[in-house]
Amino acid sequence: MTKKAALSASDVHLFYGQKEALKGITLDCYENEITALIGPSGCGKSTFLRTLNRMNDLIPGVTITGNVKVNEQNIYAPNTDTVELRKKVGMVFQQPNPFPFSIYENVVFGLRLAGIKDRAVLDQAVEKSLKAAAVWDDVKDKLNESALALSGGQQQRVCIARVLAVKPDIILMDEPTSALDPVSSAKIENMMMELKQDYTIVTVTHNMQQASRISDRTAFFLNGELIEVDKTKNIFLDPKNQQTEDYISGKFG
Amino acid sequence: MSKPKIIDKIATVIIYAMAGFIVLILAGLLFYILGQGLQYVNWHFLTSRAESFSAGGGIGIQLFNSIFLLVLSMIISIPIATGTAIYLSEYSSNGRVANFIRTAIEILSSLPSIVVGLFGFLIFVINFDIGFSILSGALTLTVFNLPLLIRSIEDSLNSISSSQREAGLALGLSKFETVTHVIIPEALPAIITGLILSAGRVFGEAAALIYTAGQSAPPVDFTNFNPMSITSPLNLMRPAETLAVHIWKVNSEGLIPDVVAVSAGASAVLILAVLIFNLLARFIGNRIYSKMTGDK
Numbered sequence: 001m002t003k004k005a006a007l008s009a010s011d012v013h014l015f016y017g018q019k020e021a022l023k024g025i026t027l028d029c030y031e032n033e034i035t036a037l038i039g040p041s042g043c044g045k046s047t048f049l050r051t052l053n054r055m056n057d058l059i060p061g062v063t064i065t066g067n068v069k070v071n072e073q074n075i076y077a078p079n080t081d082t083v084e085l086r087k088k089v090g091m092v093f094q095q096p097n098p099f100p101f102s103i104y105e106n107v108v109f110g111l112r113l114a115g116i117k118d119r120a121v122l123d124q125a126v127e128k129s130l131k132a133a134a135v136w137d138d139v140k141d142k143l144n145e146s147a148l149a150l151s152g153g154q155q156q157r158v159c160i161a162r163v164l165a166v167k168p169d170i171i172l173m174d175e176p177t178s179a180l181d182p183v184s185s186a187k188i189e190n191m192m193m194e195l196k197q198d199y200t201i202v203t204v205t206h207n208m209q210q211a212s213r214i215s216d217r218t219a220f221f222l223n224g225e226l227i228e229v230d231k232t233k234n235i236f237l238d239p240k241n242q243q244t245e246d247y248i249s250g251k252f253g
Numbered sequence: 254m255s256k257p258k259i260i261d262k263i264a265t266v267i268i269y270a271m272a273g274f275i276v277l278i279l280a281g282l283l284f285y286i287l288g289q290g291l292q293y294v295n296w297h298f299l300t301s302r303a304e305s306f307s308a309g310g311g312i313g314i315q316l317f318n319s320i321f322l323l324v325l326s327m328i329i330s331i332p333i334a335t336g337t338a339i340y341l342s343e344y345s346s347n348g349r350v351a352n353f354i355r356t357a358i359e360i361l362s363s364l365p366s367i368v369v370g371l372f373g374f375l376i377f378v379i380n381f382d383i384g385f386s387i388l389s390g391a392l393t394l395t396v397f398n399l400p401l402l403i404r405s406i407e408d409s410l411n412s413i414s415s416s417q418r419e420a421g422l423a424l425g426l427s428k429f430e431t432v433t434h435v436i437i438p439e440a441l442p443a444i445i446t447g448l449i450l451s452a453g454r455v456f457g458e459a460a461a462l463i464y465t466a467g468q469s470a471p472p473v474d475f476t477n478f479n480p481m482s483i484t485s486p487l488n489l490m491r492p493a494e495t496l497a498v499h500i501w502k503v504n505s506e507g508l509i510p511d512v513v514a515v516s517a518g519a520s521a522v523l524i525l526a527v528l529i530f531n532l533l534a535r536f537i538g539n540r541i542y543s544k545m546t547g548d549k
Contacts, residue, residue: 053423055419055422055423058419058422060346083425083426083427084425085425086422086423086424086425087424087425090423090424090425091419091423093416093419093420093423095416097414097416097417097419097420098420099417099420099435099439100439101438109424109434110424110425110426113426113430113434159420162424163423163424166424166425
């Protein structure tokens with residue numbers, strides 16, 4: 001194995017109050033790969049994804065043990081700056097959630113707050129990010145119009161551009177296409193394949209065809225446990241675990 | 254016709270009738286007050302001093318006092334209300350402290366304004382020895398206005414979807430940056446609408462001011478801009494009868510022969526001002542929203 005783990009979780013437990021939602025997850029996600037997290041609803045895959053940029057910290061009553069290393073740094077160490085962490089580990093949500101500002105302002109939002117005022121730098125970042133998110137041709141003539149006026153698929157890609165603009169290393173995607181039509185989904189899938197040249201992507205998906213199409217590795221979650229993780233091909237063609245096989249073949253879920 | 258259908262028809266008629274009834278009352282009131290009063294409103298009436306014994310007095314000073322008091326109490330209450338509302342909506346985790354504050358706000362908002370006025374009289378006028386003054390009045394109006402203002406700002410903030418907060422935080426914004434750069438800008442149109450509506454309420458308030466800002470309007474010299482001078486309109490320590498208090502005063506103990514004219518005229522001005530506040534609230538709110546979101 002020559003690839004380097006960009007992200008490495010070991011023995012992560014997560015409790016909502018008394019309820020144990022993640023029961024000791026150990027998982028590595030490699031650089032420039034797409035790792036897909038699959039499993040039935042409530043299996044903990046989204047919860048796990050949100051431990052990777054500490055978004056679960058925002059929910060009252062959550063306790064997390066174990067550690068998650070991003071670039072060899074444990075992000076659950078007491079001295080971690082979550083604000084810095086989330087700049088390195090960006091996140092795309094299930095529902096497109098653009099700010100009700102113009103497309104341009106959405107994309108440069110993070111940069112402006114980081115204090116960048118140079119118009120040329122901002123313009124360049126907008127073009128580069130929107131191109132990388134495969135939405136430049138759709139919106140280049142209406143950058144000053146409201147992002148809310150776009151279609152759902154375009155909004156989602158603008159949201160991805162907004163994440164790309166702050167130059168993360170890792171992008172977490174929480175069912176990024178589940179609210180979109182098939183054409184938009186296909187565009188986002190293609191874009192993800194492009195993006196993995198430069199980024200490490202972890203995506204949660206309900207759609208097993210999608211996982212098999214785009215991911216390099218697939219992790220199967222069930223009831224808060226990581227049942228099996230392997231190269232996507234192996235998971236879909238030759239799963240080691242009976243439960244994985246049952247889920248893949250549609251016996252439950 | 255089936256039974257549910259008949260009930261549906263009847264209910265629709267009743268609901269429409271009720272709404273129509275309310276509109277009728279409001280329109281009647283508006284037309285009556287404006288119809289009675291507008292004939293007395295002219296430039297002289299709006300700008301000249303009130304008379305104590307003879308006819309022909311105006312409401313100039315009272316009108317200025319109302320506006321000055323409004324601005325002052327807004328300057329005091331907006332920062333406090335915004336801070337409290339941000340705490341309640343964004344920072345408190347709905348624990349005991351937040352519930353205590355909410356209960357306090359609810360109780361405060363149900364106090365009759367005359368009680369708030371007497372409280373202001375005891376605390377600001379007597380205890381702090383500020384006397385009957387614009388300052389006492391503004392502080393009392395703040396007490397009167399805060400609960401509703403906090404409520405309306407908190408509601409505006411709460412109406413912003415939590416996905417926007419997540420989007421901000423996930424982009425690497427701190428909590429405070431998320432509040433100031435995402436939540437507040439998005440809620441601004443609603444916040445401003447709330448502010449202006451509460452300004453209308455404050456503008457028309459009389460009972461809370463009778464014992465705090467006082468019932469007399471000593472002459473002021475509008476060319477005197479020294480706030481320390483007692484005749485300066487900007488002086489915070491001078492007694493300042495407002496328009497609403499003036500209406501109450503001339504009606505209950507006015508000695509002028511043209512009581513009816515003055516109170517009708519003043520009421521018309523008051524109603525017009527409140528009406529303008531409301532229309533302005535809608536206009537500004539919509540404008541800011543469309544400007545911010547970039548759709549023209």
